[in-house]
Amino acid sequence: MQGLTSLMERLERKEREYNARRAQILEQAEKIFATKGFHNVTMAEIAAASGFSIGSLYQFFEGKENLYTTMISEKLDLMYAEVRKAPAAAADVIEKIEMLIDAHLQFVEKNTNFLLLFIKGEKTSSSEDMESLNKKLAYGYYDHITFIENLLKDGVDRGLLRSLPPRDMAEALFYLIRASSVTWMIKSTKESLLSRKKFIMDIFLYGVKKND
Known part of the structure; x- marks a missing residue:
């Protein structure tokens, strides 16, 4: 039972971390899109502003x-x-x-x-x-x-x-x-x-x- 509780806590922590990182990407993307427009923005710019690698960005968005x-x-x-x-x-x-x-x-x-x-x-x-x-x-x-x-x-x-x-x-x-x-x-x-x-x-x- 204790092992199951520990597993659930780890899964919940990972989910919170995932959601926090995803929200950070969306927040930075919003600022950049508003400033430069959709067509003038690259995924590399969004990744840099969010503090992630481009590869990490594609783990959240296609x-x-x-x-x-x-x-x-x-x-x-x-x-x-x-x-x-x-x-x-x-x-x-x-x-x-x-x-x-x-x-x-x-x-x-x-x-x-x-x-x-x-x-x-x-x-x-x-x-x-x-x-x-x-x-x-x-x-x-x-x-x-x-x-x-x-x-x-x-x-x-x-x-x-x-x-x-x-x-x-x-x-x-x-x-x-x-x-x-x-x-x-x-x-x-x-x-x-x-x-x-x-x-x-x-x-x-x-x-x-x-x-x-």
């Missing part, structure tokens, strides 16, 4: 494109998970909207390298990895808009929001957040992106028409 698509895919999963978790702590629909916006903006601030890759919008190839990623991007966007739609529909049903199509409102809110995020990254301002939350809330809830 090649540059597999590394790139894995990085994008896993970061998207993280973004959606964090953003969707945030509104759960809010008491009412308006607060849920605020928490949703806040989570989006916080993620952008913490992951500017990742979002810069989206601004560049580079195409790699039509490989199986890339086709799989493109499908995930499409389905991920659809699911996320549906999540926001359901949140807003609850507000409409409760009479807290105007009786407008929740899907259209969800897309409008998402693109308000996206536009503010992209502008902030392009300008490279020292101002926190979170300072835009009040503006996004104001435009989304009240529009631009001056009240009489």
